[in-house]
Amino acid sequence: MSQETVASAAGQVVSVQGPVVDVRFPVGAGMPLLHEVVETCASDGRRLLLEVAEHLPGKVARCIALGSTLNLQYRAPAYPSGSPVSVPVGPEVFGRIVNAVGEPIDGLGKLDVSKRAPIRRDTSEIRINPDRLTGGEAHILVTGIKMIDLLYPLVTGSKTGIVGGAALGKSILTLELIHNVVERHKGVCVFTGAGERIREGNELYHEFVEQKIVDKVIMAFGQMNEPPGARYEIAFTGVTMAEEQQAQNKDVLFFIDNVFRFVQAGAEISTLLGRVPSETGYQPTLASEVSEFQERIRSTGAGSITAIEAVYVPADDLTDPAVVAIFSYLESVMVLSRERIQLGLYPAIDPMQSSSSHLEPAVVGRDHFDIAQEVLRVLSKYEELRRIVTVIGVEELSRSDRILYDRARRLQNFLTQPFFVAEAYTGRKGENVALEDTIAGCDRIISGRMDSVPEENFYLIGKVEQALEK
Ligand SMILES: Nc1ncnc2c1ncn2[C@@H]1O[C@H](COP(=O)(O)OP(=O)(O)OP(=O)(O)O)[C@@H](O)[C@H]1O
Ligand SMILES: [Mg+2]
Helix, strand or coil: CCHHHCCCCCEEEEEEECCEEEEECCCCCCCCCCCEEEEEECCCCCEEEEEEEEEECCCEEEEEECCCCCCCCCCCEEEEEEEECEEECCHHHCCCEECCCCCECCCCCCCCCCCEEECCCCHHHCCCCHHHHCCCCCCEECCCCHHHHHHCCEECCCEEEEEECCCCCHHHHHHHHHHHHHCCCCCEEEEEEECCCHHHHHHHHHHHHHCCCHHHEEEEEECCCCCHHHHHHHHHHHHHHHHHHHHCCCCEEEEEECHHHHHHHHHHHHHHCCCCCCCCCCCCCHHHHHHHHHCCCCCCCCCCEEEEEEEECHHHCCCCHHHHHHHCCCCEEEEECHHHHHCCCCCCECCCCCEECCCCHHHHCHHHHHHHHHHHHHHHHHHHHHHHHHHHCHHHCCHHHHHHHHHHHHHHHHCCCCCHHHHHHHCCCCCCCCHHHHHHHHHHHHCCCCCCCCHHHHCCCCCCCHHHHC
């Protein structure tokens, strides 16, 4: 154990209940502050960091473990570090994977830390650059994904949510965005894995290596095998790294998969500490926890932070209080739907439930805006007609409705797309489509210039011209 971390008098572990550890301090000695890190050691010599969560009578600090408490023994000495969790943020973190407390977990050896930053800070202190507020420097990052570029443009400095229930393609869509955007992006990328599969972390790392972009990426992981303390703090670890980069004038792409797991970890901690849940079943501090995280993701001056957040929706219920709490911070929301998955429509973004505050003429330009509105109108009319068709059959539609119905089906197919990262699932090569081609394609379909081409020709293609080649 390093000498400088031994601040005030050592305490002793007096109880270990899963990830909750009580440390008693000697009479007359000081107590570590709330959120302070207390360092201890398991009997196998493994360093373990605890975070003070409560002060109990009898000079006991109730702590949440930030790592596994396996082999942590009764009466193990525990040393207050004098500071809250801090993580390395210097150039050494690029190309590396760290855990919630900033330790490397990629097996690539020690990190020579040149700079550290505490992961918690008061959001009210963050300086704001007025230029950023007016969106002066914001611009659109083209993703090459037709549906996103057309309807949910990715604007620098904004927050976008990829929202959906289990196995609807949130992670695949996140990966595809990384695949298409990071390479061309001039800034840096921070990926935060919160409470998801460990395997996905490995896949992501290899994706970065393959694309030769690993040098501009920082990865922080607190996955499902980790205790709730780590799955909770990882969100702050990730955002701290992003903040540091943007303070250095860099434009940061910040990805997190999955914000819901962060909320869930907070709920677990709350339960472990014996706090009474609110009537929704979540922790009483749900709103403030989500806010503490989301308010940190903002462009405060020098660079920008563009956030893409995957949000798991329990039981496909969009009214879940955790989902609602997260929603209110997102400027663009892409809701994935199970029905579209069943129809094989990838990406399964449901345009009727999704929205973007950036789909405005001032942001995307008049032509783009007009086509996007027309696409939404046709698709929404199609939803109405579809219900009618299931009852009376397609033959009974009026002539004009029938034309719209058929065009909408072509359009719906055209808005599907083979993904580079999903080649194994679709058996097709990924397609990157330029925004002009997306707009032109939608225009041709809506205006009827593609009426003679069978609708299945539009399924899983790139540019609209490919429908003619079949
Ligand atoms: N764009 C796509 N093209 C083809 N198949 C896809 C696509 N997106 C998702 N799938 C299929 O759906 C499965 C689940 O996708 P993914 O792991 O991204 O879902 P998820 O929403 O992240 O799920 P979870 O909530 O479990 O994390 C994939 O394994 C794949 O079979
Ligand atoms: Mg996933």
